[in-house]
Amino acid sequence: MKVKPEDDGMRLNRWFLKYYPGLSLGRLNKLLRTKQIKVEGQRAEASLKLEAGQEVRVPPLDKEKESAAPKKDFVSAKDAAWLQSLVVFKDKNIVALNKPSGLAVQGGTNTTRHVDGMLEALKFEAAEKPKLVHRIDKDTSGLLLLARNRKYAELLTKAFREHQLQKTYLALCYGVPAQNEGEIKAKLLKVGEKVQVSPEGKEAVTVYRVVDKVGDKFCLIEASPLSGRTHQIRVHLEYIGCPIVGDDKYFGSQRLKSNAFADKLYLHAYKINLSALYNKKTELKAALPDYFRESLAAVGIDFKE
Numbered sequence: 001m002k003v004k005p006e007d008d009g010m011r012l013n014r015w016f017l018k019y020y021p022g023l024s025l026g027r028l029n030k031l032l033r034t035k036q037i038k039v040e041g042q043r044a045e046a047s048l049k050l051e052a053g054q055e056v057r058v059p060p061l062d063k064e065k066e067s068a069a070p071k072k073d074f075v076s077a078k079d080a081a082w083l084q085s086l087v088v089f090k091d092k093n094i095v096a097l098n099k100p101s102g103l104a105v106q107g108g109t110n111t112t113r114h115v116d117g118m119l120e121a122l123k124f125e126a127a128e129k130p131k132l133v134h135r136i137d138k139d140t141s142g143l144l145l146l147a148r149n150r151k152y153a154e155l156l157t158k159a160f161r162e163h164q165l166q167k168t169y170l171a172l173c174y175g176v177p178a179q180n181e182g183e184i185k186a187k188l189l190k191v192g193e194k195v196q197v198s199p200e201g202k203e204a205v206t207v208y209r210v211v212d213k214v215g216d217k218f219c220l221i222e223a224s225p226l227s228g229r230t231h232q233i234r235v236h237l238e239y240i241g242c243p244i245v246g247d248d249k250y251f252g253s254q255r256l257k258s259n260a261f262a263d264k265l266y267l268h269a270y271k272i273n274l275s276a277l278y279n280k281k282t283e284l285k286a287a288l289p290d291y292f293r294e295s296l297a298a299v300g301i302d303f304k305e
Helices: 012-019 025-033 062-066 077-085 115-122 150-161 232-239 290-299
Strands: 087-090 094-099 141-147 167-174 181-185 188-191 194-197 205-214 218-225 267-273 283-285
Touching: 012 025, 077 115, 087 283, 094 115, 115 141, 141 150, 141 283, 167 232, 167 290, 181 232, 194 232, 205 232, 218 232
Parallel strands: 141 267
Antiparallel strands: 087 094, 094 141, 167 218, 167 267, 181 205, 188 194, 205 218, 267 283
């Protein structure tokens, strides 16, 4: 059986889990130990990383192959069409969505509708559904990247973990920072469901720039996190006296209420620079939601996408 292109780089034990879900790990190890399974005619270990096109010799395992094809998540035609309408970029390796505020990336307590549960709708012509490689908060809108194959899942996961891909967010804030641009360096510590600035926390740095402002009351801030802490931008902007409009958790003692604003968090994942991954200038953008643009106009902030 030849290794398919989408399985390039997959460990041999995971390859068997995918194509022979009924095969136990103990029996797999015995088959490997007794040389009943070989790769390119050679004895192999369970941890061997496969390459596309390699030949895997497999003894008769029809029962293990037939047992339990993995259950696919059901996605209604309506949800599939809606999710596909969010796609802003697609090539053979990556799919990018402009995720709306309020849609969770993964499931959790009392969360049954989320991107992870609808990935079947984003297979398009590929054999497998795409994989999540990073996260944005449920209430944050904007760019969400998905890898369409194992190779790019590993590349993107590593790139995000090592902060090789610059991410740029737009935030409508109440208040204006003392400086129009700069770095916010404040350690962050998670305490219960919230994150706070604390000398006992982990290092966190956010670079920011004021795009436009209205006196000292409102401003639009472009922020890029140089570290990947939970709620980093939200906590850092509140820390410098500029909490994000619509933030239930990090807006001092009282959330701002006004007819000019929707009941949303005004934080948007606007751009991701993929140049380091593609070895050429490649930057993805996600347009601001209508309510965000309308609120900017309502308070008198000028922003042209």
